[in-house]
Amino acid sequence: MRLRLDRQALAANWRALDRLSGDAQAGAAIKADAYGLGMDLVAPVLRAAGARQFYVAHWGEVEKLLRHVPAAEISVLHGPADPAQAVYARELGVRPVINTPRQAAFWRDAGGALCDVMVDSGINRLGVSPHALGDPAIAGLQVDTLLSHLASADEDCEQNARQLATFNGLAGSVPARRRSMANSAGIALGPDYAFDMTRPGLALYGGVPRAELAQHIAQVAYPQAAVLQIRNLSPGDAVGYNATFHAPRQMRAATVSLGYADGLLRCWPAGTKFHHGGAELPLIGRVSMDMIVLDCSAAPDLCEGDWIDLPYHLPDAAKHSDFSQYELLTMLGDRYDRVIF
Numbered sequence: 602m603r604l605r606l607d608r609q610a611l612a613a614n615w616r617a618l619d620r621l622s623g624d625a626q627a628g629a630a631i632k633a634d635a636y637g638l639g640m641d642l643v644a645p646v647l648r649a650a651g652a653r654q655f656y657v658a659h660w661g662e663v664e665k666l667l668r669h670v671p672a673a674e675i676s677v678l679h680g681p682a683d684p685a686q687a688v689y690a691r692e693l694g695v696r697p698v699i700n701t702p703r704q705a706a707f708w709r710d711a712g713g714a715l716c717d718v719m720v721d722s723g724i725n726r727l728g729v730s731p732h733a734l735g736d737p738a739i740a741g742l743q744v745d746t747l748l749s750h751l752a753s754a755d756e757d758c759e760q761n762a763r764q765l766a767t768f769n770g771l772a773g774s775v776p777a778r779r780r781s782m783a784n785s786a787g788i789a790l791g792p793d794y795a796f797d798m799t800r801p802g803l804a805l806y807g808g809v810p811r812a813e814l815a816q817h818i819a820q821v822a823y824p825q826a827a828v829l830q831i832r833n834l835s836p837g838d839a840v841g842y843n844a845t846f847h848a849p850r851q852m853r854a855a856t857v858s859l860g861y862a863d864g865l866l867r868c869w870p871a872g873t874k875f876h877h878g879g880a881e882l883p884l885i886g887r888v889s890m891d892m893i894v895l896d897c898s899a900a901p902d903l904c905e906g907d908w909i910d911l912p913y914h915l916p917d918a919a920k921h922s923d924f925s926q927y928e929l930l931t932m933l934g935d936r937y938d939r940v941i942f
């Protein structure tokens with residue numbers, strides 16, 4: 602099993618999002634092991650393309666990123682949950698994103714320094730509520746970037762403008778060197794949402810959260826799995842656990858090394874089309890933990906060891922499965938050999 606990553610597409614996506622960010626600089630959300638693609642492969646490409654601000658969610662993600670990116674370019678979105686994490690950030694020189702007055706106190710007690718602050722402008726998830734910005738612990742912070750996060754940037758709805766107005770209204774109350782609001786979809790909402798820094802994630806990796814971005818974003822991740830065995834089925838033969846498929850005719854079937862432990866969950870519909878060269882190979886029977894079976898009647902030359910392409914053009918794959926483009930990326934798992942070409 603391998604996950605092939607297109608270096609050119611990844612770099613071009615960052616440059617396109619940076620360009621679409623206008624006067625603002627595009628950073629990069631690289632949390633969750635670069636949305637499942639692999640931080641060690643993705644981070645150097647994004648930095649070489651020009652990214653100078655990287656966002657992870659957890660403290661456990663910092664060490665890996667530090668192999669590729671200077672500490673001063675790293676922000677940790679979840680902030681310090683205890684004094685030790687604040688001290689850790691100080692020692693390394695990475696910036697915590699402060700989300701609560703309690704986190705602000707941990708940061709102050711660790712010695713303080715430039716940090717980021719997330720303000721909640723209406724998503725009601727993580728971040729300082731506007732009314733708490735006057736808390737003395739928050740007011741005492743030295744703020745590099747004041748962040749906020751959009752709840753529905755992938756939709757045309759009035760919540761976007763409402764959040765923007767809220768964020769604009771707070772500008773005076775928190776002095777900061779920079780402001781940042783837009784994720785990938787937010788970049789497509791236009792220059793009012795860009796401020797000084799944008800934070801694309803999904804679109805870097807080939808996701809298209811809004812139609813406006815489709816022409817600018819290329820597929821990055823190409824998962825492939827190898828054929829383990831080929832067999833001929835006779836009419837009536839049952840395939841897989843619980844015999845959910847019976848061959849309607851004489852047919853060839855390929856058993857492929859890929860299962861729900863690799864992110865191909867059982868809810869992918871029967872008939873989902875995998876590919877080998879130009880041939881379409883529909884999924885038959887149940888998905889197992891480590892294997893699937895495909896109808897390979899359309900590929901008479903298919904052999905053991907051949908590579909099969911997963912249906913991973915993200916906008917299409919999301920339409921044909923029950924998954925969001927985010928889930929499709931982050932659920933791939935760690936049994937793929939990740940290679941960049």
Ligand SMILES: *Cc1c(COP(=O)(O)O)cnc(C)c1O
Nearest residue numbers: 630750784785786800801802803
């Ligand atoms: C994950 C995340 C992003 C990136 O969002 P995408 O929709 O993947 O572009 C930006 N900002 C914050 C705070 C995030 O948590």
